[in-house]
Amino acid sequence: ExxxxxxxxxxxxxxxGKQAAEELTSTLxxxxxxxxxxxxxxxxxxxxxxxxxxxxxxxxxxxxxNRNGYFWMVRxxxxxxxxxxxxxxxxxxxxxxxxxSQEVREHWTKLRPLLSEVEANQIIxxxxxxxxxxxxxISMETIIVLLGSEGHTERLLEFLNDYRSPRSL
Numbered sequence: 609e610x611x612x613x614x615x616x617x618x619x620x621x622x623x624x625g626k627q628a629a630e631e632l633t634s635t636l637x638x639x640x641x642x643x644x645x646x647x648x649x650x651x652x653x654x655x656x657x658x659x660x661x662x663x664x665x666x667x668x669x670x671x672x673x674n675r676n677g678y679f680w681m682v683r684x685x686x687x688x689x690x691x692x693x694x695x696x697x698x699x700x701x702x703x704x705x706x707x708x709s710q711e712v713r714e715h716w717t718k719l720r721p722l723l724s725e726v727e728a729n730q731i732i733x734x735x736x737x738x739x740x741x742x743x744x745x746i747s748m749e750t751i752i753v754l755l756g757s758e759g760h761t762e763r764l765l766e767f768l769n770d771y772r773s774p775r776s777l
Contacts, residue, residue, distance in 0.1 A: 610641040617642075640666070647683060656691040660684055667703070676707040698722045705750060706735065712753045720757070732758060736767070 613636050621629035636642045643666050650659040663684035667677030681703045688696035701719035705712060720728060732754050735746045748771065755764040 610639065613639055613642055614645075637662075637665075638669075644683075647687075651687055651690075656687055656693070659687045660691075660693070660696050663687065664699075677703065678707060681707075694722055702731065705731070705754075706746070712747070712750045713757075716753055716757060728758060732760070736763065 617629050617632055617636070620632045633642060633646065637646070643662055647659045647662045650656070650662065663680045667680040667684070670677040670680065681700045684696060685700035685704070688694075688700060698719065701715050701722070704715045705719060723731070735751055735754060751767060752764065755767060
């Protein structure tokens, strides 16, 4: 499907021109390979806003399909770090921390300086409150990293006592 889509785009551009190829590309954006190609193209052309928008659209699409959008948020993070866009970095990092990133500690370390004390506490409250975190699959590691890095020793010990074996304490 990927190769067929790429072939269609190339042939459309050769036969009908660049504008027709762009229109076809927009209709094939549901294919991850096409979207990724467009993100890379926008990035190469220093059109960072378009690259970020495409990443956010893809992540939203995946979230609607009950996936976590991890791949697209990592892409958004790379583009926004290169550009220096703190707002987009904050969006991507928050998403990655709350959606079971494999690099929770690394992502939290990057995210924490971008957050106010109130925002950081709100994220911690969100991940540790049972009712509010049902829609996320919060990993134990995420909760441990957030509580530990913010100095919530009592809450961390309480959490470990409730959810881990006594040996892990």
